[in-house]
Amino acid sequence: MTRIRLGNTWLCLSAATLTAAFVLSPPSLATLLSGHGPYDEAQLTDRVRAAFVRYWDNRSRTLTPELSDLSDYWRWFHLVKTAMAVALLVVLAVWAVRLSRRYVHAAPNMAAWPVAAAGTVVSALAVVAYVAVVANIQSIVAPTASLMSMLPVGTAGGDLAAMAGQVRDELTHYSGASPAPLRMMVNDLARYHVVVAVIGWSSAVALTIVAIVSVRARARRPRHDLRRRRLSGAVAIASGVLAVAVVVLAAANTSAALDSPRAVLDFYRGTF
Structure with missing residues (x-):
């Protein structure tokens, strides 16, 4: 002890x-x-x-x-x-x-x-x-x-407000010919969201496997082995709930990565 x-x-x-x-x-x-x-x-x-x-x-x-x-x-x-x-x-x-x-x-x-x-x-x-x-x-x-x-785009003034306005204007017709700084922002924000998307989907798969293994482990335990059954059940429930939460997070970041110009525009509009 x-x-x-x-x-x-x-x-x-x-x-x-x-x-x-x-x-x-x-x-x-x-x-x-x-x-x-x-x-x-x-x-x-x-x-x-x-x-x-x-x-x-x-x-x-x-x-x-x-x-x-x-x-x-x-x-x-x-x-x-x-x-x-x-x-x-x-x-x-x-x-x-x-x-x-x-x-x-x-x-x-x-x-x-x-x-x-x-x-x-x-x-x-x-x-x-x-x-x-x-x-x-x-x-x-x-x-x-x-x-x-x-x-602080939501309270921007002066030079930053002018920059935010120009960014919003450029993003309404974003293309490969857009200003280089804007293309860098868009690409970097895409990478930013890809990281969470990759980790999120990988974690969701791992958590789903843990949940399935825990459910099977609980089923194999004799009924008198209450503590092991409770532990396996708790792990299965927690893993399942976390897997769903991670899927939502991964899906949101996947969407943002696939449409990073829109994500940048939402940010400079103050709605991101």
Whole structure:
């Protein structure tokens, strides 16, 4: 029992440390690795706004030095966050497996609901960590599109408002002859959504397989083996629900990737 408690304590401390690192460490580590920054939130938004306006005015597909530096910083920022989120996901997965085993092997006279409750919470946190991994991988693959999402187009004024208006006008008749910066935005946003679409469809297949295997495992268990049957049933239900949610997410991102000009237009209209 002492060994189990010690193991759970270490896993809890590891999860807490990684969560704090996920929140606090990316700006400083991204600055160290990229050589750019550091930026606070307001400063980053201002720089992104100015960089996109200059990039649009430059009319070249090649990123301006300022936007290139910001994209490099942003890629490293999300690389750090991805590493932390992956490590956290591994810790939570290990913890969830340990708790499930403890639940199954607990003595018949022992109340199992606290272990089941802890396993449910840890599993839910693992889902959150998974979402964080996917979201940050998006920004690694398409950092410029990710930065674009920081533009305050809904309250834009001055140069940014003029740029947004020009982008909207150009997108009404988008083609291969459209301005190079616009084509870059469209292509980068397509990559941004393709990442989630690929991960989403792959995850949906994996979750469906897990649900099917869990249903079969539950059916094979004798009726007196209540805890294993309950665990298999819970895994099957959770996997099925998550598979449906992931399919919806993957479908939405597939649609956006296939019609990325429309997605960019929706963003600059403030409806994305």
